Amino acid sequence: MIALLAKRLVVVTGKGGVGKTTVAAALGLLAARMGKRTVVAEVSEQERLAALFGRRPIGHDEVRLAPNLHGVSIDPLRAKEEWLRHQLRSSTLAGLLGQSRIFQYLTAAAPGVDELVTIGKVWDLAQLERHVGGTRAYDLAIVDAPSTGHGIALLRAPRTYASIARVGPIGRQATRIHDFLSNPHATGVVAVALPEEMPVNETIELGERLREDMGMEIDAIVVNAVYPERFETSEAERIAALDGRVSEAAREALEVALSEFRRARGQRAEIARLRRAADAPVSTLPFLFEPELGMREVERLSRELERKL
């Protein structure tokens, strides 16, 4: 845990719908509590972080979410402008080029440019010397990355552009970003999973692809939404044996309990399988029965992470 949050950048990724934003926010709160000036960056423009903290959309400018905790939702267009300004060391020239039809056409259509400037912005958030004027440095940046395939594409964009450009300013910058991402002292990876067959498979595969494509290792796996182990097998057997001797309503209630028992058992098997297959340590977060998650639940999960990671 200490080792993970001592890095400059933590990338949170995993299959769609597993709760990456929630885990990224909980990690952010934890780091902030430890006294680190922390920023959580969203890259999908979905403003899920804002929803979680019960506030209006955050947008591209960093805002304070809690003591020591800041949030940003990266807009690739704005990130591209910032990159140009930095590269040209001139707002005037950046404006001129940004408005040039040829440049717009080329960068809007070229595959991977949005990913490159987005990860470039994430990289900037993690630097002690920031490029973007009027911004302060953070102790830790956490990025709520896209799901597996697109998450890897995002991380890979600098390497791709470093190979495309070879020399020159784009090549240099892309190489610096790639070196930062693949340096285990600077960048850590948290994979979020659910205790189900397909998310577990995807997590195992994610580890392999990160290693092959990026030379990166997963530092920690967080299995989210794990059901409590409420019933012993013997209890479930006793409940099952009651079938036929009870009213219809009670039978349905018993079936709900048995169904939860089966789900919890299935989940434990998947967690065990993940532990066997993965090199990184696996921690779990409890399923929260609150109908909607908010700041309080994020706080609770951050305490769980503090104990378990």
Add this chain to the structure above:
Amino acid sequence: MIDGWLKRKEVCICAGAGGVGKTTTAAAIALGMAARGGNVAVLTIDPARRLADALGLAELGNEERRVPADVPGELWAMTLDAKRTFDELIEWHAPDDATRDAVLGNRIYQELSNAVAGSQEYMAMEKLHELHLEGRYDLLVLDTPPTRNALDFLDAPKKLAAFIDSRSLQFFTAPGLLGLKVLGRGTSVAFSVMKRATGIDLLQDLSEFFRTFGGMTGGFRERAERVNALLRDSRSAFVLVSSPRRDAIDEAAFFHHRLREADLPFAGVVANRVRPGVPGGDVAGEIEGLMDEALARKVLRTVDEERALAERDRRNLSELRRRLGRRPLIEVPQLDQDVHDLEGLRRMAEHLFAARA
């Protein structure tokens, strides 16, 4: 029910947020249609090979494979190899072998076609178009990638064509970069600033890259238009996949809005993993009489929690129904086990195809 949505359709596109069960829904639709005698292919673009899991197949290549399902029709499946599809596309468009080899051997082409985000989207639409042209299937079911922005993949073919085609092409292919000055003052200023941002070498390499594409650009533009036409055609149907979770229904409502805006043929919404209702009556007394107090308390607590979650699902789904207007919605209940084999898909298909109550 869903067979009604797909009557006389040749293309079914399953769209939705990540993690809502798009892949399994697409596979279950394909299996159900094959069970009704159709010759159906399901095409997934997801890099994590989830369809392979769902179909119990270890490997899926860039070619369709027959799935050993015991159905009257035929079920075929493939996962897309974006790189290979891109190469095939170049081979198809290249006017001669020399152009083909020049493009395939170009360094920038290799980098872009191999690794770059978004190429999956580009190529999925291409493959869909190609399979539709071949006409070997009654129905193609497409499982779309979890794009950053809702329906980004719809613009993919157009974007690719714009990149390869484009005015920038003329800019880059002018006889030698130094010749650019003759193109006029505006271009020359833009060029010199651009050179400062990117470096001269990259511009030269790009120029070389675009030059290799030479006469192929028209073909790409035309093809993008045909893909677009196919998506808008009445033979296509968009199925939005969602779940009763708040973020998923927000996204489904947003997708629905975008589809209508873009005038695309929207069929309906499939809501997966809906928790079944929990008995509302007071069973505490009876349960307590059946077992020891501690166990009864645990059972009752579980029932209360599940009831609260089922009620949340109800609330979220009525909100989604309200936002969809009169568009149909199919609910698939949460199953005890993950759907990861043909048997699971069959159970899911039962719900999707069940006649309307």
